[in-house]
């Protein structure tokens with residue numbers, strides 16, 4: 491089955507596309523990166539968008555008001571993966587960073603954590619070696635145990651102890667635990683701020699942090715009956731059930747996301 495609709499949402503994908511076509515200039519599309527636009531890879535540095543994605547996103551951006559990628563990756567990583575995109579906005583590190591007129595703009599409250607994160611990265615690299623992967627992201631450090639799931643508890647315990655000692659936040663994900671600055675910022679806040687002038691918004695996600703974005707669409711719908719939000723999950727056997735349960739529709743893969751958008755745009 492290519493897609494599974496959530497029966498509780500008052501509108502189907504067909505309704506959502508029809509509404510999108512009617513309000514195209516006031517519609518925003520948001521996409522998570524890993525697991526949504528790119529297949530999951532064993533090493534975090536190896537992930538790339540599926541071949542169809544860059545052209546699909548540019549095509550979408552010519553038809554609707556705004557297209558944005560909202561990722562836990564840094565903006566520079568996203569720029570590197572999408573060198574040809576000119577009409578798509580990038581929000582990185584859960585919104586701690588955004589690309590504005592070609593420059594990476596960082597939330598001021600997070601800047602105090604650049605040096606502590608360098609030290610944390612060094613400590614993590616002293617504590618762990620392959621197959622645990624340490625990913626340094628300037629304002630956060632992620633510890634990956636995809637290649638050694640049997641070490642999940644040990645890695646998570648290290649992360650939690652370190653977070654408590656240094657006053658950092660913990661973010662869980664797909665075979666990963668991340669240490670982040672104690673700054674009030676998540677993907678939901680990006681959505682809330684960005685959809686203020688939108689009539690319709692879609693969010694495509696696969697991970698726990700994306701549920702905040704789904705919740706932001708729901709909150710906006712509750713506050714504004716004229717607003718319509720569509721939450722799309724991308725299936726996986728790690729966080730899939732929880733994310734799918736919170737979504738209106740589930741697609742099977744990043745390739746299916748690209749096809750879903752192309753097919754939807756053919757209706758315009």
Ligand SMILES: O=P(O)(O)OC[C@H]1O[C@H](O[C@H]2O[C@H](CO)[C@@H](O)[C@H](O)[C@H]2O)[C@H](O)[C@@H](O)[C@@H]1O
Pocket residue numbers: 522523524525529530531532533534535537560561562563625632634636663664665666668697699
């Ligand atoms: O918000 P996202 O763009 O989805 O980022 C979430 C995490 O994605 C990356 O990790 C995940 O993908 C890796 C590559 O496929 C995979 O190896 C890893 O197991 C996944 O957890 C990224 O490396 C993390 O920093 C992000 O938090």
